[in-house]
Amino acid sequence: MYSEKVMDHFNNPRNVGEIEEASGVGTVGNAKCGDIMRIYLDIDDNQIIRDCKFKTFGCGAAVATSSMATELVKGKSIREAMEVTNKAVMEALDGLPPVKVHCSLLAEEAIHAALWDYAEKNHIVIEGLSKPKSDIHEGEEEEKEEY
Amino acid sequence: MNKTIYLDNAATTKTAPEVVEAMLPYFTEYYGNPSSIYSLGAESKKAVTDARETIANTLHAATNEIYFTAGGSEADNWALKATADAYANKGKHIITSRIEHHAILHTCEYLQSKGFEITYVDVDENGILKLEELQKAIRPDTILISIMFANNEIGSIQPIKEIGAIAKEHGILFHTDAVQAFGQVPIDVEEYHIDMLSASGHKLNGPKGIGFLYIRKGVKIRSFVHGGQQERARRAGTENVTGIVGLSAAVKRAFSIMEEKTKKEIELRNYMITRIAAEVPYCRLNGDAEKRLPNNVNFSFRFVEGESLLIKLDIEGICASSGSACTSGSLDPSHVLLAIGLPHEIAHGSLRLTLSEENTKEEIDFVVDKIKEIVEYMRNMSPLYEDFNRKNGK
Numbered sequence: 001m002y003s004e005k006v007m008d009h010f011n012n013p014r015n016v017g018e019i020e021e022a023s024g025v026g027t028v029g030n031a032k033c034g035d036i037m038r039i040y041l042d043i044d045d046n047q048i049i050r051d052c053k054f055k056t057f058g059c060g061a062a063v064a065t066s067s068m069a070t071e072l073v074k075g076k077s078i079r080e081a082m083e084v085t086n087k088a089v090m091e092a093l094d095g096l097p098p099v100k101v102h103c104s105l106l107a108e109e110a111i112h113a114a115l116w117d118y119a120e121k122n123h124i125v126i127e128g129l130s131k132p133k134s135d136i137h138e139g140e141e142e143e144k145e146e147y
Numbered sequence: 148m149n150k151t152i153y154l155d156n157a158a159t160t161k162t163a164p165e166v167v168e169a170m171l172p173y174f175t176e177y178y179g180n181p182s183s184i185y186s187l188g189a190e191s192k193k194a195v196t197d198a199r200e201t202i203a204n205t206l207h208a209a210t211n212e213i214y215f216t217a218g219g220s221e222a223d224n225w226a227l228k229a230t231a232d233a234y235a236n237k238g239k240h241i242i243t244s245r246i247e248h249h250a251i252l253h254t255c256e257y258l259q260s261k262g263f264e265i266t267y268v269d270v271d272e273n274g275i276l277k278l279e280e281l282q283k284a285i286r287p288d289t290i291l292i293s294i295m296f297a298n299n300e301i302g303s304i305q306p307i308k309e310i311g312a313i314a315k316e317h318g319i320l321f322h323t324d325a326v327q328a329f330g331q332v333p334i335d336v337e338e339y340h341i342d343m344l345s346a347s348g349h350k351l352n353g354p355k356g357i358g359f360l361y362i363r364k365g366v367k368i369r370s371f372v373h374g375g376q377q378e379r380a381r382r383a384g385t386e387n388v389t390g391i392v393g394l395s396a397a398v399k400r401a402f403s404i405m406e407e408k409t410k411k412e413i414e415l416r417n418y419m420i421t422r423i424a425a426e427v428p429y430c431r432l433n434g435d436a437e438k439r440l441p442n443n444v445n446f447s448f449r450f451v452e453g454e455s456l457l458i459k460l461d462i463e464g465i466c467a468s469s470g471s472a473c474t475s476g477s478l479d480p481s482h483v484l485l486a487i488g489l490p491h492e493i494a495h496g497s498l499r500l501t502l503s504e505e506n507t508k509e510e511i512d513f514v515v516d517k518i519k520e521i522v523e524y525m526r527n528m529s530p531l532y533e534d535f536n537r538k539n540g541k
Contacts, residue, residue, distance in 0.1 A: 007458075010455070010458060011462070013528070016527075016528050018533065027530060031490075031491060031492030031495070031531060032491040032492065033491075034452055034453075034471055034480065034491070034492075034495040035452070036530050036531060037530070038530040038533075055528055055529060055530040055533055056528060056529070056530065057450065057451070057452055057492075057528075057529040057530055057531045057532075058452050058455065059452055059453075059454035059455055059471070060454055060455055060458045062452075062455075063455060063528070
């Protein structure tokens, strides 16, 4: 079901944990749908992401996408981190099953939420960043069975 | 790779060697069509008739009340759709429960789209049907009550005898989906007033793709598959002779070992439940402790998601299942766990382990040790656990 890369990141997730006094923290998803992602960012004065950690409650894909997302933004500038889209996370993981694509969206949202928190704390505006959605599944519709 | 520890016998079971052996001659030696006149066909016909008798005897039914199907889902579909069709003149109301298998629930949704009204009766926190609610749900136009014998996820055994009595008193047909119960617990269709019963071969060490529907004589039920005269012209198509022979062998086996198997499974099950409850914090046993299938263990572990747990267990060679959304392909966790009142996030962290008589205490010990390890590991990664600890000053 999952690619080798997904399994690798699920089994040996990178950057699990918390950052005390983090520059920005973002939590997205909801327990109702079975996945919550929290990303901690440590951002230096030059707006470089020095460190990034995550905690995730969710399926294999949710853990793997969180892990990959932290890897992709670590050491990057905020501008570069903004380019880490769900597509980039998916590609880095050699793809996800269709029902798990929302996990990669969650990873993108989690990074954005952490950056939003950082921007608010520091009273700055990050170009292209909007207020994170409170519920990642907003507006999604389930497929209906047809008779 | 470790040795495989198979704890998903509610999903399917290993075909027993004696079942395979019984089936083999019907592929290559007795391959005749049961409807043919010559003696090769008669051999197949005899095998089918004998199988029907074997099954009928275990249920206290008559031979001509057993109709072979391609499995449990087909039997469920048939029972509901064909009854609805045949009794629509009498009424268009059907009663079922919130914890049925999807073969029942989705068929009910289909019937609803065709103008039938469905009442879904609630269960209590242990997953047992609320009989007083069933009583209240009955209307003059109720034509069918369909309640499963035992639940596939949490193993709760329903008060079938009482439900049968209620149905009989009101002159309403009673169907039970006994896919999980048949061969595991004794069933008597007379004593329980069951009018229709669905069962499946592969849940009791028989082959996949074969099952049956018991239909009490006198129940008006329409043909499900039109064509030849097979199954009293109600389900046409050349009989799955090898499957039927396999099912029959599996039924014989299941009933001859039932007492011993049940005893062993209950002992292992209770041992496993006791250990998990005592050794894993923040867990909850789902389903009734007593009115429970002998082989079913179902726990929810707070702050943990089921699919992750399953993948971790799989790496250790352990096969289990979960009611989390991620294992169902939708965003909602199991309807059964929601029906017993679990909040979504706790329902997502459920684990079902269904044993067989082949499991050993050593295996159970290994599995419980792994569950402890994995749950702790996953909690340390869980933002829900972090929030919980923070809230509680830890």
